[in-house]
Amino acid sequence: MAAYALGWSEVGGAPKPGASQGKGVRQALAVLGAEAAGAAGADRVAGVAGVAGADEAARAAGERAVPGAVAVELVHAFSLLHDDIMDGDGTRRQRPAVWKAYGTGPAVLAGDALFALAVQTLAETTPPTHTADAVRRLSTTLTGLVHGQAEDLLFERRPWTGPDAVRPDEYRAMAERKTGTLLGCAAALGALLGGAGPGTIAALDRAGRHLGVAFQAVDDLLGVWGDPAVTGKPVHGDLRQRKKTYPVLAALAALDAGDGRAGRELAALLSSPHPLDDATAAHAATLVDRAGGRAATLAEARRHLDAARTCLRGAALAPRASRELDVLLTYLLHRTA
Amino acid sequence: MAAYALGWSEVGGAPKPGASQGKGVRQALAVLGAEAAGAAGADRVAGVAGVAGADEAARAAGERAVPGAVAVELVHAFSLLHDDIMDGDGTRRQRPAVWKAYGTGPAVLAGDALFALAVQTLAETTPPTHTADAVRRLSTTLTGLVHGQAEDLLFERRPWTGPDAVRPDEYRAMAERKTGTLLGCAAALGALLGGAGPGTIAALDRAGRHLGVAFQAVDDLLGVWGDPAVTGKPVHGDLRQRKKTYPVLAALAALDAGDGRAGRELAALLSSPHPLDDATAAHAATLVDRAGGRAATLAEARRHLDAARTCLRGAALAPRASRELDVLLTYLLHRTA
Numbered sequence: 001m002a003a004y005a006l007g008w009s010e011v012g013g014a015p016k017p018g019a020s021q022g023k024g025v026r027q028a029l030a031v032l033g034a035e036a037a038g039a040a041g042a043d044r045v046a047g048v049a050g051v052a053g054a055d056e057a058a059r060a061a062g063e064r065a066v067p068g069a070v071a072v073e074l075v076h077a078f079s080l081l082h083d084d085i086m087d088g089d090g091t092r093r094q095r096p097a098v099w100k101a102y103g104t105g106p107a108v109l110a111g112d113a114l115f116a117l118a119v120q121t122l123a124e125t126t127p128p129t130h131t132a133d134a135v136r137r138l139s140t141t142l143t144g145l146v147h148g149q150a151e152d153l154l155f156e157r158r159p160w161t162g163p164d165a166v167r168p169d170e171y172r173a174m175a176e177r178k179t180g181t182l183l184g185c186a187a188a189l190g191a192l193l194g195g196a197g198p199g200t201i202a203a204l205d206r207a208g209r210h211l212g213v214a215f216q217a218v219d220d221l222l223g224v225w226g227d228p229a230v231t232g233k234p235v236h237g238d239l240r241q242r243k244k245t246y247p248v249l250a251a252l253a254a255l256d257a258g259d260g261r262a263g264r265e266l267a268a269l270l271s272s273p274h275p276l277d278d279a280t281a282a283h284a285a286t287l288v289d290r291a292g293g294r295a296a297t298l299a300e301a302r303r304h305l306d307a308a309r310t311c312l313r314g315a316a317l318a319p320r321a322s323r324e325l326d327v328l329l330t331y332l333l334h335r336t337a
Numbered sequence: 338m339a340a341y342a343l344g345w346s347e348v349g350g351a352p353k354p355g356a357s358q359g360k361g362v363r364q365a366l367a368v369l370g371a372e373a374a375g376a377a378g379a380d381r382v383a384g385v386a387g388v389a390g391a392d393e394a395a396r397a398a399g400e401r402a403v404p405g406a407v408a409v410e411l412v413h414a415f416s417l418l419h420d421d422i423m424d425g426d427g428t429r430r431q432r433p434a435v436w437k438a439y440g441t442g443p444a445v446l447a448g449d450a451l452f453a454l455a456v457q458t459l460a461e462t463t464p465p466t467h468t469a470d471a472v473r474r475l476s477t478t479l480t481g482l483v484h485g486q487a488e489d490l491l492f493e494r495r496p497w498t499g500p501d502a503v504r505p506d507e508y509r510a511m512a513e514r515k516t517g518t519l520l521g522c523a524a525a526l527g528a529l530l531g532g533a534g535p536g537t538i539a540a541l542d543r544a545g546r547h548l549g550v551a552f553q554a555v556d557d558l559l560g561v562w563g564d565p566a567v568t569g570k571p572v573h574g575d576l577r578q579r580k581k582t583y584p585v586l587a588a589l590a591a592l593d594a595g596d597g598r599a600g601r602e603l604a605a606l607l608s609s610p611h612p613l614d615d616a617t618a619a620h621a622a623t624l625v626d627r628a629g630g631r632a633a634t635l636a637e638a639r640r641h642l643d644a645a646r647t648c649l650r651g652a653a654l655a656p657r658a659s660r661e662l663d664v665l666l667t668y669l670l671h672r673t674a
Contacts, residue, residue, distance in 0.1 A: 082449060086442035105423035108445055109486055112419060115449070116479035119456055123473045132468035136460045142453035149446060 001102050001110035005077050007093065011101045025215075026076060026186040027069040028328055033187040033204045034065030034194025036321035058321055061194035067125040068189030071138055074118035076182060079145055081111040086153060094232040115142075122189075130193055137192070141185040148178030155244045160252055161267045168249050172213055172300070175246075180212025203315035207308040207325075214304035215332055217297050220245040224285050225294070236281035239288075242270055246300060251293030262290035305329050338439050338447035342414050344430065348438045362552075363413055363523040364406040365665055370524040370541045371402030371531025373658035395658055398531035404462040405526030408475060411455035413519060416482055418448040423490060431569040452479075459526075467530055474529070478522040485515030492581045497589055498604045505586050509550055509637070512583075517549025540652035544645040544662075551641035552669055554634050557582040561622050562631070573618035576625075579607055583637060588630030599627035642666050 003009040009016050038061020083089075084097040085107055091097060099107035119138065126134050151174040155166045188205035196204070222231050223238035224247055238245050248270070255263040266287040269280065276284060288294060312325055340346040346353050375398015420426075421434040422444055428434060436444035456475065463471050488511040492503045525542035533541070559568050560575035561584055575582050585607070592600040603624040606617065613621060625631060649662055 082445050085445055088442070104441060105425070106490070108419050108422055108448075109483060109490070111445075111449075112452070113480070113483045113487075115452060116476060116483050119472070120476035120480055123469065123476045128469055131472070132460065132465055135456070135468070135472045139453060139457035139460045143450070143457055146446060146450045146453050150450075153443070153446070 001098055001106060002077070002114055004101065005081050005098050005110065005114070011096070025328065025332070026072045026183060029183060029186040029208060029211075029325075030065045030069035030072060030190035031062045032321050032325045032328065033190030033196075034068075035059070035062040035190075036194075036315075036317035036325060037061065037191040037196030037200050037204070038064070038194035038318075054318055055320070058318055062190075064127075064193045064195070065190035067121055068134065068193050069186065070125075071118045071122040071134075072182060072186040072189065074114045074121065075138070075142065075145070075185075078111045078114035078118065079149070079182075081107060081114065083149060085111075086149065126193060133192055134189055137185055137189055141181045144177045144181035148174050148176075148181070152178060158244075160270045161255065165252065166244050166249055168246060168253050168296070168300075171244070171246055171249050175213050175216035176209055179216045180209035183212040183215065184208030200315045200317070203311050207311035207315075210304040210308040210311065211329065211332070214301045214308065214329075217246050217301035217304070218332060220247055221294065221297050221301070224248075224288065236276075236278075236285050239281045239284045240276050242276075247288050247293035247297045249293075250296035250300075251288045251291035254292050254296070260291075262287045266291060301333060305333055338435055338443060339414070339451055341438065342418050342435050342447065342451070348433070362665065362669070363409045363520060366520060366523040366545060366548075366662075367402045367406035367409060367527035368399045369658050369662045369665065370527030370533075371405075372396070372399040372527075373531075373652075373654035373662060374398065374528040374533030374537050374541070375401070375531035375655075391655055392657070395655055399527075401464075401530045401532070402527035404458055405471065405530050406523065407462075408455045408459040408471075409519060409523040409526065411451045411458065412475070412479065412482070412522075415448045415451035415455065416486070416519075418444060418451065420486060422448075423486065463530060470529055471526055474522055474526055478518045481514045481518035485511050485513075485518070489515060495581075497607045498592065502589065503581055503586055505583060505590050505633070505637075508581070508583055508586050512550050512553035513546055516553045517546035520549040520552065521545030537652045537654070540648045544648035544652075547641040547645035547648065548666065548669070551638045551645065551666075554583050554638035554641070555669060557584055558631065558634050558638070561585075561625065573613075573615075573622050576618045576621045577613050579613075584625050584630035584634045586630075587633035587637075588625045588628035591629050591633070597628075599624045603628060638670060642670055 003013065004011060007016065035058035038057055080092065081098050084092055085099045085104055089097055090100045095101075097107075098110060102110070119135065122134050122138055123131060151170075155171070155174065158164050158166050184205040185208070187208040188201050191201045191204045220238070223233065223243070223245060224236060226233065226235075228235050234240070239248070248266070251263055252267055254260075255267070266284060269276070269284050269287070308329055309326065312322060317325075340350065341348060344353065372395035375394055417429065418435050421429055422436045422441055426434055427437045432438075434444075435447060439447070456472065459471050459475055460468060488507075492508070492511065495501050495503050521542040522545065524545040525538050528538045528541045557575065560570065560580070560582060561573060563570065565572050571577070576585070585603070588600055589604055591597070592604070603621060606613070606621050606624070645666055646663065649659060654662075
C-alpha cells in the first residue's frame with residue numbers, strides 16, 4: 001500500500017512503469033535549503049572559499065538534508081492517504097485512492113505506518129546533535145497538519161453566505177497549516193541539518209509557509225480552471241464537489257462590492273440542493289471569475305510568492321542554491337499559465 | 338473525540354461522571370520504572386542514602402517519567418481508536434467506539450492527532466539530553482505496533498487448520514509487537530527519563546514485553562471465560578466473533594495430541610459458515626477447554642510473568658519500587674481469577 005501510495009507500484013505490488021513520484025517540491029526545498037545554508041556557512045567560516053569550495057560545501061550540506069526530505073515526504077504521503085479517507089475522495093493522481101483500492105481499514109494502517117516511519121527516519125538517521133531539534137520541528141508540523149485538516153473538514157459544514165460563512169482569511173490560515181507547515185518544515189529541516197543558524201532556519205520556515213499558501217491558491221485555480229489533461233482532475237471538479245476554495249470564498253466575500261450580481265447568483269447555485277451538471281459548473285466558474293474570485297486568487301498566490309522571496313532575500317544563503325530556490329518558486333506560479 | 342476516547346467525556350464533550358481512565362498499567366510502569374531506576378541510581382551515587390533519601394530520589398525520578406507516561410498513554414489511545422476502525426469493533430468499554438459515535442473520517446483524524454501529540458509531548462517536554470533517545474524508543478515502538486496490528490489483520494484471513502493455520506508462536510510474536518512493545522516502551526522510557534543506565538533500561542524493556550504477552554494471554558482468557566459484568570464484554574464474545582486468540586489457536590495446535598476429538602469438533606464449528614448462537618458458543622468454549630487451550634493459555638501467561646520477574650530481578654532496581662512492580666504483575670494475573 002505504501003509503494004502504491006508513493007506511486008512506485010500498481011495495486012497488488014507490481015512495479016509501475018514510468019513511476020510518477022509527484023512534483024518533488026518538498027524534497028527540493030529540503031535539499032536546496034540545506035545547500036543554501038550549508039554553502040553560506042562554509043563561506044562564512046573559510047572566508048572567500050571560491051566557487052568550487054562553496055559548491056562542494058553545498059553538495060555536502062544537501063546530502064545531510066536527505067533524512068529531513070525523506071521524513072517530510074513520508075508525512076506528506078501519510079496525510080494524502082488519510083485525507084482521502086476523510087474527504088471521501090476516491091481518486092488520487094488518476095488512480096483509485098488507497099482506501100478505494102485496498103479498503104478503509106488497511107488504508108488507515110498504511111497511513112499510520114508512513115507516519116511512524118517518518119518519525120523513525122528522523123529519530124534514527126539524523127546526527128545526534130540535531131535529532132531533538134529535528135523531531136521537535138516535525139512534531140509541531142504534524143499537530144499543525146492535523147489542525148489544518150480539522151479546520152478544512154469543519155469548513156465543509158459552514159454556509160456559503162451570512163455571518164457564519166468562511167472568510168478568505170480563515171481559509172488562508174487553514175491553508176498555511178495544512179500546506180504551509182509541511183513546506184516550511186521541509187525547508188527548515190534542510191537548513192537545520194545543513195548546519196544553518198536559528199535566523200536562517202526561521203527565515204526558510206517562513207518562506208516555506210508563504211510558499212504553501214501560494215501553492216494552495218494555485219491548486220485552487222487549477223481545480224476550477226485547470227486543463228484536465230494536465231491536472232488529471234475533471235474540469236470544474238472543485239465546483240461540482242462544492243469545495244470551499246479560495247476563488248469561490250473570495251468571490252462570495254466580495255458580494256457587497258461592485259454590483260454583486262455575479263456573486264449572488266453564484267451563492268444561489270452553490271446553496272441549491274441540486275448536483276451541478278456540466279453546463280451549470282461551467283457557468284459557476286464564469287460567475288466566480290466575474291465576481292473577482294479568479295483575480296483575487298492570482299493576487300493571493302503572487303503576494304505569498306513575493307513574501308517567500310522576501311524571506312529568502314533576508315537570510316544568509318549561498319547565491320547558487322538561492323537562485324535555484326527562486327526558479328522553484330517561479331515554476332510553481334507558472335503551473336497556472 | 339480525544340476526551341471521549343480517553344474516557345473523560347460523553348459524546349459531544351459533556352464531562353463524564355466517574356470517568357474511567359483504564360487500568361493505568363502503562364503509566365504505573367513508566368513511573369515505577371523511573372522510581373526503581375532513579376532511587377537505585379541515587380543509592381549508588383550517595384552510598385547508603387537511607388530509606389528517606391532513597392524515597393525522595395525515587396519520587397523525583399518518578400516525576401521525570403511523566404512525559405514518557407503521557408506519550409505512551411496517548412499512543413495507546415491512538416492505537417485503540419484506529420484499531421477499532423480496522424477491526425470494525427463498534428463498542429469499546431461498553432460505549433460506542435469513536436468511529437461509531439463520530440464517524441470514520443473524524444475518528445481517523447482524532448487518532449492522528451493523538452499520535453502527533455504523543456511525539457510532540459516527548460519531543461518538547463523531555464530534558465534535551467534525553468529527547469533523542471526517548472523519541473528513538475517511541476518511534477521504534479510505533480513501527481512495532483503497526484507491524485503487530487498488520488499481522489493481526491492478516492491472521493484473520495488464514496484458515497483454522499492445515500499448514501497455513503496460525504501457530505501459537507506466531508500469535509505470541511504478534512502479541513509481543515502489538516501489546517508488548519508499548520508496555521516495554523513505558524517501562525524503558527520511565528527508566529531512561531529517571532536516569533537509569535543502558536542495562537537497566539534494556540531489562541525493563543524486556544520485562545515490559547513479557548508483561549505484554551502475559552497481558553494479552555489474560556485478555557484472551559477473559560474474552561472467552563470472563564464475567565461480562567467485570568469485563569464489560571459479551572460472554573464468549575471472542576468466540577462468536579471467531580477471533581484468532583491464544584486459547585483457540587493452542588487448542589487447535591494440539592489437534593494431533595491426545596485423542597484430538599474436542600479440537601476437531603472445535604475446528605469444524607469455527608470453519609462453518611453459520612454464526613455461533615449462545616449455546617454453540619458456550620459449547621465451543623467447553624471444547625477449547627477440553628482440548629487444552631485454557632490450560633495452555635494460563636501457562637503462557639504464567640511463563641511470561643515469570644520471565645518479566647526474572648528480568649526485573651536481574652536489574653539494579655530500588656527495593657521499594659521493585660516490590661510495587663511485582664504487585665502490579667501479580668494484579669495482572671489475578672484478573673483471571
